[in-house]
Amino acid sequence: MQPAMWKPPVTLTQQEEHIVTKIRKAKLFVQEAYELIQSFTTMLRERKGEQLDAWPAQVEVQGISELKSFARGLKKNYDAVKAGLTLPWSQRLWRAISTNSSF
Template sequence: MHALLDQGVGLLECARRLGWALNTVKRYARAAAAEELQRPPRYRETLVDPFRDHLRRRLAENPSVAVTRLLSEVREQGYTGSANLFVRYLNQGRAQAERTPPSPRRLVAWLMTPPDNLPAHHRSHLDDLLAACPHLTILARRVREFASLLTGRRGQDLDAWMAAVDADDLPALHGFVHGLRMDLPAVAAGLTLPYSNGPIEGANTKVKLLKRQMYGRAGFALLRQRILLA
């Protein structure tokens, strides 16, 4: 891939010659070495994950500690899984492996979720990330403050929140605030009043569903009758 790029061949031509998808060609072009394309294995969450820090600390102190001893320790701390799951977790090296950074989408999901609703290991991972990045710490604070405005219907505090965001070094959030100011009265009303356009949107969705169901099958009269009955 890089040999073709060194010859001045474009990405589209590389994709044509190699028979690869363009996105694959772009990903290979961005990588300076093949090792950068290697990704750690992705495992599903298990019942052992909440005790990962304890296992890592114990294995660092005594690498030859017996598995049965570790199992009894985590059971005392509340582990309810099977012994087979625990042994497989250790054999895969997941206790010693460093935490892999979450994807941007997963990190956004963690930030948008109330901390009390996050599993303990996710909350711990998020706290470590926030402590390592001051900008991310401020972003998480602003997101939670806005969520409090939204759920508590505190539209009167919106101006103070936007002023605080303007003082932060968060250009992306500045764009969000700029969009709010373009229709500020409607935003303030939505954060204050109990009314919602949800029923209207639901009726629109139902009409569109009926229209799709009857496309090519019947005329307007029957469609009108179904809408009225619905």
């Protein structure tokens, strides 16, 4: 089951929406983390690789250490992450190519 904080807001149940709202109001940094997580997961779902450069910069400004660590990992694997967000390759095709099998 996907945590409510990671789900697109329009897919939340009424109970999940209530919980997320309470959590977000508890601390400002939770609100900031929520917004960054939502922008990242939207970028992934909608394959908006052009937003990849801006996201780690936003994380650095916010200063949330766990997300900063994650953003540094993205930077280390930038080419692969960018390709995954922009190229039309499917995972199934890539597996077939990399394992030399048919798809």
